[in-house]
Amino acid sequence: MSAVLKPQSATPPTVKLLINGQFVESKTQNWKDVVNPATQEVLARVPFATQDELNAAVASAAEAFKTWRNTPIGARARVFLKLQELIRRDMKKLAACLTAEQGKTLPDAEGDVFRGLEVVEHACSIGTLSLGEIAENVAGGVDTYFIRQPIGVCAGITPFNFPAMIPLWMFPMAIACGNTFVLKPSEQDPMTPMLLAELAIEAGVPPGVLNIVHGGKEAVDLLCTHPDIKAVSFVGSTHVGEHVYKLSSEHGKRAQCMMGAKNHAVVMPDANKEHSLNALVGAGFGAAGQRCMATSVAVLVGEANKWIPDIVAKAKTLKVSGGTVAGADLGPVVSKNARARIEGLIQKGIDEGCKLELDGRNPKIDGYPDGNFVAPTIFSGVKPHHTVYKEEIFGPVLIIVSVDTLDEAIAITNANPFGNGTGIFTQSGAVARKFENEIDVGQVGINVPIPVPVPYFSFTGSRGSKLGDLGPYGKQVIQFYTQVKTVTARWFDDAAVSTGVNTTISLK
Numbered sequence: 001m002s003a004v005l006k007p008q009s010a011t012p013p014t015v016k017l018l019i020n021g022q023f024v025e026s027k028t029q030n031w032k033d034v035v036n037p038a039t040q041e042v043l044a045r046v047p048f049a050t051q052d053e054l055n056a057a058v059a060s061a062a063e064a065f066k067t068w069r070n071t072p073i074g075a076r077a078r079v080f081l082k083l084q085e086l087i088r089r090d091m092k093k094l095a096a097c098l099t100a101e102q103g104k105t106l107p108d109a110e111g112d113v114f115r116g117l118e119v120v121e122h123a124c125s126i127g128t129l130s131l132g133e134i135a136e137n138v139a140g141g142v143d144t145y146f147i148r149q150p151i152g153v154c155a156g157i158t159p160f161n162f163p164a165m166i167p168l169w170m171f172p173m174a175i176a177c178g179n180t181f182v183l184k185p186s187e188q189d190p191m192t193p194m195l196l197a198e199l200a201i202e203a204g205v206p207p208g209v210l211n212i213v214h215g216g217k218e219a220v221d222l223l224c225t226h227p228d229i230k231a232v233s234f235v236g237s238t239h240v241g242e243h244v245y246k247l248s249s250e251h252g253k254r255a256q257c258m259m260g261a262k263n264h265a266v267v268m269p270d271a272n273k274e275h276s277l278n279a280l281v282g283a284g285f286g287a288a289g290q291r292c293m294a295t296s297v298a299v300l301v302g303e304a305n306k307w308i309p310d311i312v313a314k315a316k317t318l319k320v321s322g323g324t325v326a327g328a329d330l331g332p333v334v335s336k337n338a339r340a341r342i343e344g345l346i347q348k349g350i351d352e353g354c355k356l357e358l359d360g361r362n363p364k365i366d367g368y369p370d371g372n373f374v375a376p377t378i379f380s381g382v383k384p385h386h387t388v389y390k391e392e393i394f395g396p397v398l399i400i401v402s403v404d405t406l407d408e409a410i411a412i413t414n415a416n417p418f419g420n421g422t423g424i425f426t427q428s429g430a431v432a433r434k435f436e437n438e439i440d441v442g443q444v445g446i447n448v449p450i451p452v453p454v455p456y457f458s459f460t461g462s463r464g465s466k467l468g469d470l471g472p473y474g475k476q477v478i479q480f481y482t483q484v485k486t487v488t489a490r491w492f493d494d495a496a497v498s499t500g501v502n503t504t505i506s507l508k
């Protein structure tokens with residue numbers, strides 16, 4: 001069973017692999033510690049699976065596909081009806097595990113699980129979601145229809161920042177469509193995905209239909225090149241996503257890669273000040289800025305620039321602490337490396353002449369002397385050539401860009417290579433509509449920060465934040481995880497007279 005939430009002993013527990021319905025110990029010599037980012041406590045050891053283990057996971061998925069593909073839709077849907085019930089039952093346990101290994105606050109960890117749970121609920125509608133279409137009498141006595149069929153073994157590679165939501169973006173929809181799945185979660189926080197896997201098995205996912213392997217580049221490269229894998233879903237950083245997309249595509253697979261971001265929120269001077277600044281600060285610093293849809297750039301237009309002191313004042317009120325501490329607004333960042341990287345970028349911003357309005361480096365956090373904490377940090381006077389503007393910081397750092405007009409704000413946002421999410425804060429419908437129409441970013445919030453669509457829509461990041469045409473969940477992922485087969489059919493009436501040989505392409 002999982003390594004999760006067991007009492008600490010001298011030897012940390014090991015995270016298991018899930019192969020063919022069994023939770024098994026890896027035989028690898030290569031292990032990595034899973035560390036609580038608030039305390040540095042070693043929670044578990046995660047294996048980097050051997051080639052044989054990776055191949056066994058794919059083989060088990062390939063074998064299971066032979067029967068799962070023809071399992072009735074209702075039976076598949078009922079597995080997810082059960083899974084959503086089990087996730088609700090274990091919500092607190094999942095959130096506690098997530099906070100321990102990832103660092104985010106408990107309420108935010110529950111949010112992480114809940115946004116994934118919504119996708120599981122969506123998977124229960126697979127019957128209507130996967131319907132085909134028919135046209136009768138496309139020629140004399142001829143009907144054409146299409147059916148959706150599963151494509152085979154699919155793989156998923158997930159990042160550290162949403163260890164519940166993003167695995168749940170992937171395997172429920174893939175499996176509900178009749179595919180089988182191999183998931184490789186982030187090696188930084190693999191325990192929450194394993195708890196979800198246990199629930200999936202308890203819910204009735206048959207052996208081999210869901211497999212979980214652990215590791216890093218070697219495991220990812222094997223999944224992207226394995227001949228039995230038909231599709232790869234990836235969420236993570238841009239440089240890895242580009243690699244995954246190229247490798248998977250070169251090996252004839254479908255690939256969808258959701259990657260890095262630099263999300264701009266435009267604040268107009270007519271915006272509702274209190275609501276807008278609360279949203280900005282919440283979306284900038286929540287989850288310690290480690291969300292792909294975090295607001296990392298505030299574009300203040302005209303008179304809205306007078307609100308910089310108010311933004312700083314609000315950011316100062318946020319409580320930074322261990323994720324389990326009541327009232328904590330943000331926890332630590334995921335690792336010592338991440339903290340060093342973020343602090344290095346803050347220093348770069350200072351060196352390049354950006355104005356440091358709030359310095360969150362080296363905060364003293366009561367009871368957590370060893371945590372990877374960075375408190376809210378704000379720069380103003382930032383221009384597009386500054387490193388803090390160009391790089392995805394992925395930490396609690398909000399940078400402020402000042403412009404005079406809405407047109408300038410739109411131009412700056414559209415010139416940024418990323419296109420994951422954006423937002424506008426205004427009380428003017430006309431301004432909001434112009435923004436919605438002209439902005440070249442795939443997900444837009446109007447007076448809404450972090451506009452991550454609910455699962456009946458799809459996640460539609462664009463431009464440099466995405467490779468592949470189709471996004472996770474919603475209608476798009478049904479297309480991604482199925483092959484359309486179009487059938488043109490005529491049934492002969494034995495009594496009818498044959499019209500003879502037809503050597504043309506036309507249907508009669």
Ligand code: NAD
Pocket residue numbers: 157158159160161162184185186187215216217218220221235236237238240241243258259260261291292392394420461465
């Ligand atoms: P990451 O790219 O380092 O890791 C993602 C996955 O790739 C992990 O499973 C990891 O083991 C694997 N990996 C790491 N290095 C690899 C390599 N060289 N070759 C092959 N595989 C490799 O990302 P992360 O740090 O875990 O997550 C943060 C990033 O994810 C940020 O850039 C964030 O914007 C992005 N993200 C994007 C979205 C989105 O929907 N666009 C959502 C969440 C996170």
